[in-house]
Amino acid sequence: MVRLPLTPAEVERGRRLGALLRRARGDRSMLQTALAARISPETLRKIESGRVATPAFTTVAAVAAVLDVSLDTLWAEVDRNDAQDAAATG
Amino acid sequence: MVRLPLTPAEVERGRRLGALLRRARGDRSMLQTALAARISPETLRKIESGRVATPAFTTVAAVAAVLDVSLDTLWAEVDRNDAQDAAATG
DNA sequence: AGATATCCCGGTACTACTATCGGATCCATG
DNA sequence: CATGGATCCGATAGTAGTACCGGGATATCT
Numbered sequence: 001m002v003r004l005p006l007t008p009a010e011v012e013r014g015r016r017l018g019a020l021l022r023r024a025r026g027d028r029s030m031l032q033t034a035l036a037a038r039i040s041p042e043t044l045r046k047i048e049s050g051r052v053a054t055p056a057f058t059t060v061a062a063v064a065a066v067l068d069v070s071l072d073t074l075w076a077e078v079d080r081n082d083a084q085d086a087a088a089t090g
Numbered sequence: 091m092v093r094l095p096l097t098p099a100e101v102e103r104g105r106r107l108g109a110l111l112r113r114a115r116g117d118r119s120m121l122q123t124a125l126a127a128r129i130s131p132e133t134l135r136k137i138e139s140g141r142v143a144t145p146a147f148t149t150v151a152a153v154a155a156v157l158d159v160s161l162d163t164l165w166a167e168v169d170r171n172d173a174q175d176a177a178a179t180g
Numbered sequence: 181a182g183a184t185a186t187c188c189c190g191g192t193a194c195t196a197c198t199a200t201c202g203g204a205t206c207c208a209t210g
Numbered sequence: 211c212a213t214g215g216a217t218c219c220g221a222t223a224g225t226a227g228t229a230c231c232g233g234g235a236t237a238t239c240t
């Protein structure tokens with residue numbers, strides 16, 4: 001094996017990450033946000049919809065900066081929920 | 091074009107990101123850090139050496155969490171230096 | 181010298197991310 | 211119904227990240 005496929009947990013984290021960013025965007029348009037973050041609107045949409053589970057650090061950081069979201073808070077939310085899921089599952 | 095090659099600026103950011111993580115690791119071993127972050131030692135080494143310019147958000151977050159490094163601070167350092175370079179260049 | 185531990189490197193494999201294109205839906209407006 | 215803005219979707223293309231393998235360099239201890 002060389003590059004393990006995304007685990008269900010990774011996919012779940014991706015969805016939560018996207019949902020958090022989407023919520024943080026509020027009423028700002030995807031286009032404006034993407035342009036401000038210097039990424040493609042399609043990429044932002046895929047991240048928000050969870051279709052991209054593990055986006056690049058720079059991509060997330062750029063979007064978070066535009067939306068005034070703390071990366072630490074963002075990861076804490078994603079990881080906290082993930083830990084809860086793991087605890088609930090096992 | 092479908093996936094733009096890494097720009098020199100991206101590569102530079104990657105090197106600084108790796109250098110910051112490497113400094114934060116201090117005297118902890120790469121192996122222990124990688125295991126704690128649930129990633130491959132090879133991946134950690136490539137990130138620290140800057141050979142991987144834009145690692146996944148989850149990967150960086152996991153390493154930063156193990157090393158007690160703030161993602162916001164980390165990105166601020168990388169982005170601040172990048173802005174300085176851009177200002178110095180252009 | 182032999183054994184161990186850590187780090188470094190090139191090669192390789194293959195999934196995942198980023199981005200463009202074309203088309204579709206929904207909503208508000210005229 | 212026609213127009214325009216915003217979002218959503220599938221298909222497509224190509225670079226980049228993640229991981230395993232084999233080998234090598236350095237330092238410490240016996």
